[in-house]
Amino acid sequence: MKVGIIGAGRIAGIAAETLNRLSDIEAYAIGSRSIEKAEEFAARWNMPKAYGSYDELIADPDVDLVYVATPHSHHFEVTCKAIMAGKPCLVEKAFMANADQARKVIELAHERGVFLAEAIWTRYQPAVSIVRKIIAEGRIGQVRLITATLGYSMGNKPRIMLPELCGGALLDLGVYALNFVRMFTSLPARGGLSEGQRGGSDIVSINGQCVKSATGMDLTNAITMTLSNGILANVQSSAQCVGDNIGVIAGSDGNLIIDNINNPQTITVNGPHRSFVETIRVPQQITGYEYEFQACRDALAAGLLEPDEMPHAETLFIMRLMDDLRRKWGVRYPMD
Numbered sequence: 001m002k003v004g005i006i007g008a009g010r011i012a013g014i015a016a017e018t019l020n021r022l023s024d025i026e027a028y029a030i031g032s033r034s035i036e037k038a039e040e041f042a043a044r045w046n047m048p049k050a051y052g053s054y055d056e057l058i059a060d061p062d063v064d065l066v067y068v069a070t071p072h073s074h075h076f077e078v079t080c081k082a083i084m085a086g087k088p089c090l091v092e093k094a095f096m097a098n099a100d101q102a103r104k105v106i107e108l109a110h111e112r113g114v115f116l117a118e119a120i121w122t123r124y125q126p127a128v129s130i131v132r133k134i135i136a137e138g139r140i141g142q143v144r145l146i147t148a149t150l151g152y153s154m155g156n157k158p159r160i161m162l163p164e165l166c167g168g169a170l171l172d173l174g175v176y177a178l179n180f181v182r183m184f185t186s187l188p189a190r191g192g193l194s195e196g197q198r199g200g201s202d203i204v205s206i207n208g209q210c211v212k213s214a215t216g217m218d219l220t221n222a223i224t225m226t227l228s229n230g231i232l233a234n235v236q237s238s239a240q241c242v243g244d245n246i247g248v249i250a251g252s253d254g255n256l257i258i259d260n261i262n263n264p265q266t267i268t269v270n271g272p273h274r275s276f277v278e279t280i281r282v283p284q285q286i287t288g289y290e291y292e293f294q295a296c297r298d299a300l301a302a303g304l305l306e307p308d309e310m311p312h313a314e315t316l317f318i319m320r321l322m323d324d325l326r327r328k329w330g331v332r333y334p335m336d
């Protein structure tokens with residue numbers, strides 16, 4: 001599978017580095033707004049093609065998967081263009097600026113019969129099935145409380161500070177915390193925009209607090225959710241501090257400590273009275289980003305329009321939660 005990367009920024013470099021270490025998926029082309037930047041990126045990561053526009057990359061018939069790595073504010077337009085050209089797409093998180101854009105782009109993908117996936121890497125990692133299995137086996141009893149924090153000290157990055165780049169901690173980091181809760185409380189189901197087939201525990205109420213920048217973006221936030229089967233979830237994210245980045249799933253007979261929720265390396269199982277049971281290490285990985293590309297490869301080979309690991313209904317559900325929180329906090333983007 002030949003991957004064409006759009007936007008020669010930070011995550012694009014990590015993706016290229018990851019793909020270079022896979023045998024059957026190739027970092028094939030880079031598209032940048034600047035040909036000099038594209039050529040430099042291609043030379044650095046040993047990629048055969050460099051384009052000085054996103055359109056040229058989309059038009060390359062040899063690109064099998066377009067990986068959109070621009071700021072969230074710029075995902076919609078380029079993804080629509082790629083889908084219209086029939087190109088399968090893997091789009092960085094946060095998937096779109098808001099749920100309206102997400103719905104439109106998902107509908108377009110279904111109309112055109114083109115594969116589309118959200119690059120929320122944690123959904124594709126092996127820790128997901130390890131944790132789900134421990135919970136399903138009843139090893140920690142009934143889950144009652146989920147807590148998670150994700151914090152990075154990101155300074156005054158425009159991508160965090162500016163409304164026109166869809167700033168704030170929620171879309172950049174909180175999205176992982178929300179996915180952490182959903183991954184272990186809902187059973188995702190494929191099938192376009194329908195949420196009817198979802199199993200697991202629905203969110204009954206959601207509320208939050210945030211501290212904003214002078215530019216009106218949420219820099220640190222806390223979100224509390226109650227779920228339909230008696231689970232309470234409390235998650236925090238911040239673009240202004242070094243978080244512990246740990247997730248805890250606490251049950252009636254024990255708990256799981258996941259370190260860390262952004263790239264889990266260990267899952268510690270504790271029994272009643274916090275008695276240590278075991279620490280499970282996830283399998284050796286390249287960077288942890290390989291799984292999302294491998295999932296796209298497998299879904300494309302199977303002729304799917306969305307990956308099982310992150311169905312469209314779930315992507316849309318999370319976007320709606322974030323819209324709702326931003327509305328409550330008064331965090332507005334020009335595209336809302």
Ligand SMILES: NC(=O)c1ccc[n+]([C@@H]2O[C@H](COP(=O)([O-])OP(=O)(O)OC[C@H]3O[C@@H](n4cnc5c(N)ncnc54)[C@H](OP(=O)(O)O)[C@@H]3O)[C@@H](O)[C@H]2O)c1
Nearest residue numbers: 007008009010011012032033069070071072074092093094
């Ligand atoms: N999965 C993860 O772990 C992870 C980690 C970090 C970021 N991300 C996501 O990946 C996306 C990109 O983040 P990043 O940290 O890589 O950002 P970045 O370093 O700022 O790179 C973004 C790239 O997008 C392109 N771009 C197009 N329009 C732009 C504009 N108006 N302003 C700035 N850049 C623009 C630029 O590439 P050209 O100049 O080459 O066109 C730029 O280099 C975001 O959606 C972010 O949430 C994911």
